Amino acid sequence: MLKEFREQRIQEIKRLRELGINPYPYSYDKTHSSKQIKDEFAHLEPGKVDENSFVSVAGRIMSLREHGKSAFFHIKDFEGRIQAYIRKDIVGDENYKFFKDFIAIGDIVGIKGNVFKSKTGEITVLVKEIKLLNKPLRPMPEKWHGIKDKEVLYRQRYVDMIANDESLNRFKTRFEIIRMIREFLNSKGFIEVETPILEYVTGGASARPFETHLNVFDIDMYLRIATELYLKRFIVGGFEKVYELGKNFRNEGLSYKHHPEFTSIEIYQAYADYEDMMNLTEELITYIVEKIYGTTKIVYQGQEIDFKRPWRRVKMRDFILENLGVDILEDSDEKMLEVLRSHEVNVEIKDRGHLIEKLWDLVEDKVIQPTFLLEHPVEISPLAKKHREDPRVTERFELIIFGREMANAFSELNDPIDQYERFLKQVELREAGDEEAQMMDKDFIRALEYGMPPTGGLGIGIDRLVMLLTDSPTIRDVIAFPLVRPITFEEEELESERGVDEK
RNA sequence: GGGCCGUUAGCUCAACAGGUAGAGCACCUGACUCUUAAUCAGGGGGCUGUGGGUUCGAGUCCCACACGGCCCA
Numbered sequence: 146m147l148k149e150f151r152e153q154r155i156q157e158i159k160r161l162r163e164l165g166i167n168p169y170p171y172s173y174d175k176t177h178s179s180k181q182i183k184d185e186f187a188h189l190e191p192g193k194v195d196e197n198s199f200v201s202v203a204g205r206i207m208s209l210r211e212h213g214k215s216a217f218f219h220i221k222d223f224e225g226r227i228q229a230y231i232r233k234d235i236v237g238d239e240n241y242k243f244f245k246d247f248i249a250i251g252d253i254v255g256i257k258g259n260v261f262k263s264k265t266g267e268i269t270v271l272v273k274e275i276k277l278l279n280k281p282l283r284p285m286p287e288k289w290h291g292i293k294d295k296e297v298l299y300r301q302r303y304v305d306m307i308a309n310d311e312s313l314n315r316f317k318t319r320f321e322i323i324r325m326i327r328e329f330l331n332s333k334g335f336i337e338v339e340t341p342i343l344e345y346v347t348g349g350a351s352a353r354p355f356e357t358h359l360n361v362f363d364i365d366m367y368l369r370i371a372t373e374l375y376l377k378r379f380i381v382g383g384f385e386k387v388y389e390l391g392k393n394f395r396n397e398g399l400s401y402k403h404h405p406e407f408t409s410i411e412i413y414q415a416y417a418d419y420e421d422m423m424n425l426t427e428e429l430i431t432y433i434v435e436k437i438y439g440t441t442k443i444v445y446q447g448q449e450i451d452f453k454r455p456w457r458r459v460k461m462r463d464f465i466l467e468n469l470g471v472d473i474l475e476d477s478d479e480k481m482l483e484v485l486r487s488h489e490v491n492v493e494i495k496d497r498g499h500l501i502e503k504l505w506d507l508v509e510d511k512v513i514q515p516t517f518l519l520e521h522p523v524e525i526s527p528l529a530k531k532h533r534e535d536p537r538v539t540e541r542f543e544l545i546i547f548g549r550e551m552a553n554a555f556s557e558l559n560d561p562i563d564q565y566e567r568f569l570k571q572v573e574l575r576e577a578g579d580e581e582a583q584m585m586d587k588d589f590i591r592a593l594e595y596g597m598p599p600t601g602g603l604g605i606g607i608d609r610l611v612m613l614l615t616d617s618p619t620i621r622d623v624i625a626f627p628l629v630r631p632i633t634f635e636e637e638e639l640e641s642e643r644g645v646d647e648k
Numbered sequence: 649g650g651g652c653c654g655u656u657a658g659c660u661c662a663a664c665a666g667g668u669a670g671a672g673c674a675c676c677u678g679a680c681u682c683u684u685a686a687u688c689a690g691g692g693g694g695c696u697g698u699g700g701g702u703u704c705g706a707g708u709c710c711c712a713c714a715c716g717g718c719c720c721a
Binding site: 147149150153192208210211212213214215216217218219228230232233234249250251261263264265267269283284285286287288289290291292293294295296297299308401491629630 | 655657658659660661672673674675676679680681682683684685686687692693714715716717718721
């Protein structure tokens with residue numbers, strides 16, 4: 146069937162060429178987008194053609210209703226859909242025959258004409274001229290159910306975006322959010338910088354890195370797991386407000402909230418502390434939410450989330466104590482282990498840091514509304530400055546929304562001796578088999594020895610933020626081309642053609 | 649890694665208790681000058697994910713594998 150369709154189309158293209166029509170022309174002069182037409186002519190009276198109007202618009206034909214000597218169709222462009230109406234008495238016999246013989250659903254066309262409002266009140270282009278801009282070889286997906294097969298959605302996102310408007314819109318929103326973040330930070334004097342993706346040692350997070358090899362020096366390298374340590378080198382060097390928005394890589398599992406290649410932003414501001422970063426976080430995220438929704442309230446997976454400031458602040462110690470009755474600062478490792486076991490948590494690595502992380506995992510889901518979780522213990526925060534009033538904890542916060550970590554920030558540790566000792570502890574853990582423990586970065590220590598001003602740093606997970614703001618249940622819905630288990634192109638094609646194609 | 653569910657026409661989905669595989673859309677032919685899930689008449693399209701087994705007979709039951717989804721680690 147698919148093969149027949151393709152054959153038919155190839156024959157059609159041949160006939161077009163014989164008629165002197167290029168099925169793949171070079172450009173088209175558009176005057177309007179679909180949305181501009183709908184906005185500009187919204188005032189028209191139903192049934193009347195605006196003789197003074199002239200528009201030229203292009204897009205893909207998504208539906209087609211023929212009525213003998215006339216036809217209605219919708220074309221879809223980046224901004225939406227617009228209806229067009231073509232009549233034999235207006236375009237002439239020859240052009241109408243061309244339309245009937247050669248124009249079909251899925252084709253990309255350009256149309257020129259006047260604008261009118263149909264009897265049913267829809268803004269419509271009355272076609273004077275139609276030009277074929279591309280003749281696809283494959284059939285479009287079903288017109289009102291779209292594509293539901295997740296495998297096709299992920300492997301062939303272009304088909305998803307053609308068939309499902311909400312998919313196209315989701316990605317529009319994603320890149321809109323990214324643009325707004327840049328807009329916001331640039332307006333505050335932050336400078337977007339770039340740091341290496343290929344690194345000799347990688348750090349700034351607890352994660353297993355991807356390894357690769359640099360032939361020219363014959364050394365193994367890592368893909369970065371975070372941008373933190375290089376951004377701080379910028380601060381040492383004299384930059385005061387920097388950020389980097391880009392991809393990080395962690396060689397770990399896939400889940401609804403994890404993807405090995407993901408996007409984050411890290412922001413550093415000299416002479417600021419974690420309080421300042423909390424304010425920045427609130428301001429930045431409410432700026433985006435209000436710009437997209439026009440209000441501070443959104444609904445995520447049926448749950449209302451209110452970004453109205455100020456957001457709740459709760460200390461990690463207090464929250465775990467309230468919910469599990471265990472004090473992560475005072476109680477013994479044994480007590481914590483006991484609580485974990487009573488919740489049937491399997492603990493593989495039994496150092497204090499991991500026990501605290503596991504305890505937090507148990508209660509994380511209880512935090513729905515935007516909440517700053519404060520003052521994480523030193524053991525689990527090797528890059529954060531100790532709290533000015535309690536050296537057992539750090540000046541750190543995580544932003545938690547809907548049980549998910551959305552952001553992580555500290556008053557940055559700038560004491561080189563303290564940092565060195567923290568790295569040593571991480572190295573111990575690493576040697577004890579914790580593959581996610583951080584690596585010693587001696588050059589980073591050296592940089593700190595030259596002096597880094599007091600600095601506030603903040604990282605935000607862009608994919609998770611986009612999930613929240615587009616009401617997407619899984620991270621793969623907001624990554625345009627997510628990881629999928631590789632099968633060869635031929636296997637993929639066979640899967641859809643079911644062996645009908647002989648080559 | 650473990651458990652559960654799924655894979656049938658290009659797409660979205662049916663098919664009782666094991667008995668010749670079906671619908672809508674899409675595609676092709678024809679009718680129709682304000683339709684919008686247009687309508688009407690006709691037509692083509694399937695190795696039921698892959699491999700094995702049970703059976704006179706398997707989309708359906710059993711085993712293995714592949715891919716996907718959900719939950720757990």
